[in-house]
Amino acid sequence: MIRFDILSTFPEMFDSPFGSSLLKKAQEKGLVQIRLHNIRDYTEDRHRMTDDAPYGGGGGMLMKVEPVDKALREIGADREAVPIILLTPQGQVFNQGVAEELSAHSRIVLLCGHYEGVDERIRTKLANREISIGDYVLTGGELPAMVLVDAVSRLVPGVLGNAESASADSLSFGLLEYPQYTRPSEYRGWGVPEVLLSGHHKLITSWRRKEALKRTWLRRPDLIEKLDLTEEDRKLLREVMQGDPE
């Protein structure tokens, strides 16, 4: 069971991604709980302002600290125990390892900014982590929050149909996915590799490992260095590097 508290000025953005398919089922099964909080409800001025101009001048508006602080106090998230994550381009880059680590928590608070920046006190006094989903700037932290909720929720036991599909993720082994096929075995002259139709599990497993190594080496050699390859892997990789057609 994992509970997400999401603070945003556009909570309605979350209706559809969390209102359909796996994430909806996960909520119905009580495996994942997602609570949305509109930061605007925690403003006290007449205009319900959640942003303001930066001291010292300069363009762009910043997310104000008070509304976020009031919302966090209402949620009652213990800053020492609960990840309070600001989604921002300056954050730690999100990956499968970060998703695995976060899936061990029972509560996660996500702060979505919608401006060019945030008051520094949000980073230093309220949030205890900053995460970026990649090196690009979006109009707000909402889409990054959805990406994080999706990637973390699917690791919660019971969310995915068959348990092994989460663990069988290529990236969880640090390799890219091997080629996959399903029926029909022949379509418009496009066939399926014989080995996959052979029912020979040992051969299929090594074919898959070799194809994953080949694909990773060709597309993401940076991932290869991170792997602790077995002797068998090295043999397969050597064959791949020699352009072994098999």
Ligand SMILES: COc1ccccc1CNc1ccc(C(N)=O)cn1
């Ligand atoms: C506090 O939010 C901000 C702070 C500074 C700039 C933009 C924003 C909002 N936009 C974002 C947020 C996250 C990501 C990301 N790469 O994860 C991309 N754009």
